[in-house]
Amino acid sequence: MEQLQITSAAPDSALLDLPWRTPLADWPADVLAALPRGISRHVVRFVRLDGRVLAIKEISEAVAFREYDLLRQLRKLEIPAVRPVGVVTGRLDDDGEPLEAALVTEHLAFSLPYRAVFSQALRPDTAARLIDALAVLLVRLHLVGFYWGDVSLSNTLFRRDAHQFAAYLVDAETGDLHRELSRGQREYDVDLARTNIIGELMDLAAGELLDEDVDELAIGDALVSRYAELWEALTGVESFGSDERWRVAARIDRLNDLGFDVGELSITTDIDGTTVRIQPQVVDAGHHSRRLFRLTGLDVQDNQARRLLNDLDSYVAATDRQEDDPQMVAHDWSQNIFQPTIRAVPRDLRRKLEPAQLFHEILDHRWFISEQAGRDVPMPEATASYVEHVLRHRPDEKAILGAPPGEQDLDADVDAGPDSAPEDDHFHLST
Secondary structure (H helix, E strand, O other): OOEEEEOOOHHHOOOOOOOOOOOOOHHHHHHEEOOOOOOOOOOOOEEEEEEEEEEEEEHHHHHHHHHHHHHHHHHHEEEEEOHHHHHHEEEEOOOOOOEEEEEEEOOOOEEHHHHHHHHOOOOOHHHHHHHHHHHHHHHHHHHOOEEEOOOOOOOOOEEOOEEEEEEEEEEOOOOEEEEOOOHHHHHHHHHHHHHHHHHHHHHHHHHOOHHHHHHHOHHHHHHHHHHHHHHHHHHEEEEEOOOOOHHHHHHHHHHHHEEEEEEEEEEEOOOOEEEEEEEEEEEEEEEEHHHHHHHHOOOOOOOHHHHHHHHHHHHHHHOOOOOOHHHHHHHHHHHHHHHHHOOOOOHHHHOOOOOOEEEHHHHHHHHHHHHHHHOHHHHHHHHHHHHHHHHHHOOOOHHOOOOOOOOHHHHHHHHHHOOOOOOOOOOEEEE
């Protein structure tokens, strides 16, 4: 008789307590988390287990293991994707009939599927910002040789990243990892993305969830244009005269502005040395987030990091500490500015947004009320005003994502980094 088996890199015995003998579609409400779900070809449910929210998808055993392995590889390549928890096999119902296997992933905190994003009262340019985030994700995937095969808004989760969004891959079922993608593979992914996105936006328009001024075809075309622009900036060959070597630094600065680090450049000259050609060989996303992490230990989205670094630069100038050790100044900024600002937000309201996003929005609010008052409003005053006039009236995103009020110690979120559970070995739990 086949036994239930859970294959996981970080085994959790609590998984055995879930009702695996019941088809996922019939799981009782008392184990489910009330989360907005995207469109999926499979049955997907969210459960709250040991203080975290897990996503469970019923699929065939072969597909479950393949997707699990792909997600593990993407995580090791530092691609934004959901964290795989394990695969459950050997499921039997109460009559002894076999049930499909289940892929278990960890739900991405503070993220929403695109339909949930549009169900809120957001700015008319939301669609364009989502597309921009998806273009960045698609370029990052293609740079590491990942062919998605089913690019869409439905297979992506979005998190706020300052004024923009950050996109995360959710569904790798149709994907494949190669040493390098051909131009045809990349173009197919981009063309499929355009087709799917236009269809998804038209579906939103039919449900009156899309602003009337949004042109669905133009948004789909924008994805293609944005992808091409990013791909050329990150991989294109640039030629210039040997007396214009400053353009090497300018190319690196331009890539840094896009949020990418250049690990290696290929620099060649022609026979007489009059022409120089450069091409990035190793390009890694997350330039600003890596710099902020090195300075402060804060692990945040890249646009959020850019905003926090700008405030850190202002702090350096205001305290006249340009000659001091950067890490010491960054530590003081974190202790005297960032953390006190977050802790000034009432505990029951901190679940609404990530700490870095809270700080970003408080900075925005401070600028706005300073302009209205005609004076420089101190940070504590700006924080109190933001809490009273803005934050209290915002949707409770943490509650939307399945965590009831007061469930977490939100002070810990200030310094929270990514989950660092080991993923190099597999463990098996059986009943």
